Amino acid sequence: MRGAIDYVSDSTNWQGADGLAARLGEHVQITVITVVIACVVALPIGLWLGHVGRGGALATNVSYIGRAAPTYAILVLLALAPAPFGSNQTSTVTALVLFAVPPILTNAYVGIRGVDPDAVDAAKGVGMTSWQVLRRVELPLAAPLVLAGMRVATTQVIATATIAALVAGGGLGRIITAGFARQDDAQLIAGSLFVATLALLAEGAFALGQRRSARAARPI
Amino acid sequence: MSRNDWICPLYVTQRSEQLMGAFTEHLSITLVAVLAGVVFALPVAVLARRSAWLSTGVVSVGTIVYTIPSVALFSLIYAFSGLSPTTVTIGLALYSLAILLSNTLDGLAAVPADAVDAARGMGYGPWRLLVAVELPLALPTILAGVRIATVSTVALVTVGTVVGFGGFGDLIATGFRANFKAEVLTASVATVLLALVLDGVLLAVQRIATPWSRRRSA
Numbered sequence: 001m002r003g004a005i006d007y008v009s010d011s012t013n014w015q016g017a018d019g020l021a022a023r024l025g026e027h028v029q030i031t032v033i034t035v036v037i038a039c040v041v042a043l044p045i046g047l048w049l050g051h052v053g054r055g056g057a058l059a060t061n062v063s064y065i066g067r068a069a070p071t072y073a074i075l076v077l078l079a080l081a082p083a084p085f086g087s088n089q090t091s092t093v094t095a096l097v098l099f100a101v102p103p104i105l106t107n108a109y110v111g112i113r114g115v116d117p118d119a120v121d122a123a124k125g126v127g128m129t130s131w132q133v134l135r136r137v138e139l140p141l142a143a144p145l146v147l148a149g150m151r152v153a154t155t156q157v158i159a160t161a162t163i164a165a166l167v168a169g170g171g172l173g174r175i176i177t178a179g180f181a182r183q184d185d186a187q188l189i190a191g192s193l194f195v196a197t198l199a200l201l202a203e204g205a206f207a208l209g210q211r212r213s214a215r216a217a218r219p220i
Numbered sequence: 221m222s223r224n225d226w227i228c229p230l231y232v233t234q235r236s237e238q239l240m241g242a243f244t245e246h247l248s249i250t251l252v253a254v255l256a257g258v259v260f261a262l263p264v265a266v267l268a269r270r271s272a273w274l275s276t277g278v279v280s281v282g283t284i285v286y287t288i289p290s291v292a293l294f295s296l297i298y299a300f301s302g303l304s305p306t307t308v309t310i311g312l313a314l315y316s317l318a319i320l321l322s323n324t325l326d327g328l329a330a331v332p333a334d335a336v337d338a339a340r341g342m343g344y345g346p347w348r349l350l351v352a353v354e355l356p357l358a359l360p361t362i363l364a365g366v367r368i369a370t371v372s373t374v375a376l377v378t379v380g381t382v383v384g385f386g387g388f389g390d391l392i393a394t395g396f397r398a399n400f401k402a403e404v405l406t407a408s409v410a411t412v413l414l415a416l417v418l419d420g421v422l423l424a425v426q427r428i429a430t431p432w433s434r435r436r437s438a
Contacts, residue, residue, distance in 0.1 A: 070378045072389055193296075
């Protein structure tokens with residue numbers, strides 16, 4: 001532990017392409033890119049399925065498959081697959097998106113389905129169009145659950161991006177694998193603490209957003 | 221002639237010993253981790269549910285542990301227990317514990333108050349109430365947690381290869397380094413199959429152990 005603190009305190013360990021700063025930047029960057037792509041793919045599908053009340057089996061099975069799929073195996077399989085995959089960024093991003101989609105899709109679906117039917121009926125009664133019902137009534141009321149899905153996806157991506165370092169990816173996982181390779185316990189503990197802190201910060205930020213949106217969605 | 225690098229029956233027959241070794245390691249790490257999760261989760265949940273403050277605290281600690289990425293968790297435990305299957309098992313037991321704690325607390329909280337009152341009225345003491353009424357009624361939720369924990373543990377054992385004990389994950393790692401695609405695909409499929417088989421077994425256990433829930437849904 002002392003060693004890890006010394007490691008982080010030493011400014012030389014922050015510099016360079018394989019330093020803490022660069023690896024942290026890579027990790028945050030790939031996480032943001034992946035979660036954004038996954039939201040673009042999964043949110044419209046999940047929200048729409050919830051809105052029209054169809055595809056419940058799909059929405060729940062997708063999350064089951066997501067949980068059972070071994071992330072490490074998928075990362076390696078994509079790294080060995082022919083172009084455009086292989087040991088490159090495309091493979092890493094593809095794998096991460098695959099694992100970020102299920103929680104976002106399922107929670108969006110469940111969130112919309114869970115909206116009080118009375119509220120939806122009332123909205124229809126005052127003459128809102130289907131789109132307005134979704135935008136102005138269902139989405140705000142489902143927001144806490146939709147955010148919960150994004151929160152699970154984000155922590156999942158941060159974790160899987162760490163595993164990607166065992167295969168082809170960059171990011172903080174490389175600090176850990178380099179620590180193992182050099183048998184430098186201080187380095188691998190420092191890397192692990194960085195990854196854990198990053199995941200917990202993301203979790204905390206989403207938890208806060210969730211609480212806010214839940215307060216906003218509460219009936220007056 | 222184009223050769224298929226991915227599927228190789230010869231690999232499965234010639235390296236069956238290696239595959240069996242990986243299978244045994246994968247299965248034993250999974251079983252010990254999930255079992256340890258159950259053994260710790262039950263008493264902790266039973267004690268923690270007495271106070272809202274305590275149960276929130278227990279679930280929060282579980283969430284924090286569950287949020288720590290597997291590579292980081294294994295590496296942190298490695299600092300204490302070194303390159304050993306114990307390192308992987310402890311990490312996965314902690315994840316299972318986190319899942320099972322929240323499911324057990326949910327299950328116990330959802331026991332109908334009527335059932336508890338009726339049992340009390342019949343003179344059940346707290347211990348008998350727990351064992352004969354509350355735990356059986358919470359069993360479907362607890363077993364659902366066991367299924368989730370088992371399936372995700374099977375998937376995560378592969379990451380244990382970071383400390384050299386990842387069951388099929390070790391074969392995936394060596395296959396990747398040697399660009400031996402058949403080994404990677406075989407081990408990957410075997411991992412998924414193991415998860416599906418264990419999940420099926422647990423589903424059967426769930427049906428047998430809670431016949432009342434099946435009758436209700438039928």
